[in-house]
Amino acid sequence: MSSVGKEPKKRFTLKRWLVLRPLVAPLMLFVVWQIVALRLDNFLILPTLNAVLKVLLNPFQDLLRLGSMVHNAQVSLVRVLLGYGLAALIAIPVGILMGYSVHVRVALQGVLSMLRPIPPLAWVPLILAWFGTASLATFFGIRGGAGWVYLSNIRVSMLFIIFISSFFPILINTMFGVRNVRRTLLDSALTLGASQGDLVRKVMLPAALPSIVTGLRGGMGAAWGSLVAAEMLPGSIAGLGYLISHAQSYSRTDIVMAGMIAISAIGALLDFIFRWIEDKKFSWQSLGR
Amino acid sequence: MEQEIIRLDGVSKIFYSENGHEVLAVDKVDLSIQESEFVCLLGPSGSGKSTVLRMLAGLTPASSGKVSVLGEEVVGPRPEASMVLQDYSLLPWRSVLENVAFGLELRRVPKEERIRIATEMVEKVGLGDFLHAAPYELSGGMQQRAAIARALATDPRILYMDEPFGALDAFTRRQMQQELLSLWLKDKKTVLFVTHSVEEAVYLATRIVVMSARPGRIIADFPVDIPYPRRSSDSEFGRLVDELMHLLMELAYER
Ligand SMILES: Nc1ncnc2c1ncn2[C@@H]1O[C@H](COP(=O)(O)OP(=O)(O)OP(=O)(O)O)[C@@H](O)[C@H]1O
Ligand SMILES: [Mg+2]
Numbered sequence: 001m002s003s004v005g006k007e008p009k010k011r012f013t014l015k016r017w018l019v020l021r022p023l024v025a026p027l028m029l030f031v032v033w034q035i036v037a038l039r040l041d042n043f044l045i046l047p048t049l050n051a052v053l054k055v056l057l058n059p060f061q062d063l064l065r066l067g068s069m070v071h072n073a074q075v076s077l078v079r080v081l082l083g084y085g086l087a088a089l090i091a092i093p094v095g096i097l098m099g100y101s102v103h104v105r106v107a108l109q110g111v112l113s114m115l116r117p118i119p120p121l122a123w124v125p126l127i128l129a130w131f132g133t134a135s136l137a138t139f140f141g142i143r144g145g146a147g148w149v150y151l152s153n154i155r156v157s158m159l160f161i162i163f164i165s166s167f168f169p170i171l172i173n174t175m176f177g178v179r180n181v182r183r184t185l186l187d188s189a190l191t192l193g194a195s196q197g198d199l200v201r202k203v204m205l206p207a208a209l210p211s212i213v214t215g216l217r218g219g220m221g222a223a224w225g226s227l228v229a230a231e232m233l234p235g236s237i238a239g240l241g242y243l244i245s246h247a248q249s250y251s252r253t254d255i256v257m258a259g260m261i262a263i264s265a266i267g268a269l270l271d272f273i274f275r276w277i278e279d280k281k282f283s284w285q286s287l288g289r
Numbered sequence: 290m291e292q293e294i295i296r297l298d299g300v301s302k303i304f305y306s307e308n309g310h311e312v313l314a315v316d317k318v319d320l321s322i323q324e325s326e327f328v329c330l331l332g333p334s335g336s337g338k339s340t341v342l343r344m345l346a347g348l349t350p351a352s353s354g355k356v357s358v359l360g361e362e363v364v365g366p367r368p369e370a371s372m373v374l375q376d377y378s379l380l381p382w383r384s385v386l387e388n389v390a391f392g393l394e395l396r397r398v399p400k401e402e403r404i405r406i407a408t409e410m411v412e413k414v415g416l417g418d419f420l421h422a423a424p425y426e427l428s429g430g431m432q433q434r435a436a437i438a439r440a441l442a443t444d445p446r447i448l449y450m451d452e453p454f455g456a457l458d459a460f461t462r463r464q465m466q467q468e469l470l471s472l473w474l475k476d477k478k479t480v481l482f483v484t485h486s487v488e489e490a491v492y493l494a495t496r497i498v499v500m501s502a503r504p505g506r507i508i509a510d511f512p513v514d515i516p517y518p519r520r521s522s523d524s525e526f527g528r529l530v531d532e533l534m535h536l537l538m539e540l541a542y543e544r
Contacts, residue, residue: 184376191366
């Protein structure tokens with residue numbers, strides 16, 4: 001009896017400790033980082049943990065006269081959301097059409113599989129030749145007012161890079177989502193009297209939605225990933241990518257690392273939001289086949 | 290009173306496989322079904338039973354011959370007919386009620402009315418406690434009940450069923466067969482029921498049509514006169530099952 005009573009207790013305490021498992025690796029990384037930083041004592045190569053933390057814990061403090069971390073993050077976020085939103089707006093309908101119609105798919109597949117393997121960065125020279133440093137303000141011919149401040153900060157070339165990197169993940173996932181709708185669902189709907197429009201709106205689209213959200217999630221990751229590249233383009237004067245490349249030329253490795261951590265944290269947060277949507281809204285998918 | 294409701298005249302279906310092969314799935318089938326018959330289409334796997342059903346349901350065209358329902362050539366799904374498939378045919382993101390109301394929704398029946406009709410149908414198949422449950426929360430048998438309710442909600446004259454109980458355990462299967470029969474005995478809708486279970490065909494049908502495997506041809510067609518409710522222990526039942534088994538075995542050895 002007594003040994004039976006003891007066993008679960010032991011397991012329980014062990015389990016409680018297991019909750020901390022995800023923290024082990026980061027903690028070790030921080031410890032090693034700090035030790036190496038202190039040993040090296042070279043601010044340029046590796047600033048100490050506390051130097052980087054100091055930047056991160058004062059997110060509203062102006063950095064290198066480029067504005068605060070929060071301000072730059074905001075600028076980046078607006079850019080990404082704009083390029084990404086544009087990509088989603090085009091990729092989702094095109095993906096649905098490609099999934100729905102063999103003819104559209106065959107017609108577009110060639111050119112898309114030609115464009116897809118090109119890494120977003122490889123577009124840069126061409127994009128610069130096309131758009132130079134034109135901003136959305138020049139693009140729309142806006143010369144003043146409240147909108148100008150924002151629009152002049154968003155270069156067409158940046159939008160293009162972000163657009164092109166998030167476009168394909170969204171398109172491909174949408175297309176496969178629509179194509180993989182179970183035949184039995186389509187047949188049942190047809191025999192119940194569904195028109196082609198009903199079929200798209202009431203069967204294909206909802207059935208493909210989980211896949212579309214997965215595409216949106218991948219697209220967001222890709223868009224955020226190409227942000228730094230986009231913000232290093234000429235004409236950029238703000239944004240996290242600009243901040244870290246600029247900080248590097250001022251030998252402020254602490255700001256570089258703080259900026260990287262901010263990029264990572266925001267990217268992880270965005271990804272988390274999509275994962276949350278996938279888990280909450282589409283429980284029928286994993287459980288229902 | 291006897292009205293012909295389904296007619297196949299020399300209907301063939303050829304599929305073209307990916308490597309360009311022609312597959313003759315259904316070979317010159319003639320079949321005439323009267324209103325209120327319960328016909329079981331029996332045959333081994335690959336004998337073209339589903340293909341015949343899909344042509345009748347307007348899901349795929351015949352390669353040659355004429356498929357007609359109520360005297361009209363079938364060119365697409367028709368409002369007088371509903372279909373129940375083997376499994377996973379409910380829209381997984383919709384509740385049971387919304388699924389059952391789906392056909393009515395597609396026919397633009399006003400919301401209140403379709404909810405009233407659908408609720409009634411759901412209760413009729415014994416799922417009254419699961420109106421708002423999602424399909425994945427139901428057992429296989431319950432999902433098929435919902436699929437049957439959905440097919441009946443549009444009040445069709447013809448019910449096509451493609452192995453609707455094929456994925457169920459023996460007990461649930463028998464239970465569903467009984468319930469289907471009692472539904473059928475009430476309003477005598479025409480049923481065309483595909484199965485490869487000899488026992489199931491003899492238990493349900495007023496007429497059994499046997500198809501052979503590739504190319505799919507009708508090789509036997511006869512009425513079943515055993516009164517309902519049938520029992521598998523009846524001598525007449527057993528004799529018929531044996532006879533059909535024998536026929537199908539011969540068919541298998543001929544190949
Ligand atoms: N879409 C298709 N493309 C190519 N061949 C097909 C297609 N559908 C069916 N076939 C072929 O036609 C033949 C008949 O198929 P069908 O599904 O009608 O048989 P079945 O009698 O319903 O079989 P089962 O009892 O296994 O359901 C099979 O040989 C099958 O391979
Ligand atoms: Mg079949």
